[in-house]
């Protein structure tokens with residue numbers, strides 16, 4: 001019985017165990033080192049940057065300018081290794097890596113909701129940027145409150161952090 005259950009679990013794993021992605025562009029920002037960067041873009045309303053999309057993907061930007069915010073999915077290219085339980089920037093208690101937004105993760109993928117100020121050809125001018133200069137962009141999606149907003153969502157351990165008006169807003173060099 002156990003054997004069958006184990007086998008079933010095994011079969012549910014994806015058949016392809018590695019995936020390759022190619023960057024579609026690169027982030028340009030003033031941030032060259034990991035410390036002193038907004039922990040989330042929302043803490044840096046004047047934190048400017050650009051997403052420079054490679055020529056071959058420019059046609060995919062059609063109609064993006066209608067959105068005030070976009071979701072960028074990218075590689076934390078300057079992070080190395082990971083711990084499954086670690087201390088996030090916002091407090092010193094331990095949490096599981098999947099319950100925090102730290103850059104050191106099993107798959108070092110980041111996503112940021114950024115404000116799209118304007119588009120000039122294949123360059124997107126952004127604010128609310130929390131990415132280092134040179135960050136490789138994997139994908140862009142339009143931010144749509146209808147899809148992405150959940151009124152009343154619970155925020156677990158972050159609840160306390162947000163109650164403290166002096167909570168940390170800028171990264172240190174712990175990652």
Ligand SMILES: C[S@@+](CC[C@H](N)C(=O)[O-])C[C@H]1O[C@@H](n2cnc3c(N)ncnc32)[C@H](O)[C@@H]1O
Pocket residue numbers: 034035037038039040041075076077078079089101102103109110111112113130131132134135136170171
């Ligand atoms: C806490 S993470 C949050 C990123 C994203 N908004 C998220 O939720 O996935 C933001 C921090 O990651 C670090 N960071 C940004 N870009 C990075 C990169 N390309 N490689 C490594 N660390 C990076 C900076 O220190 C920044 O303050």
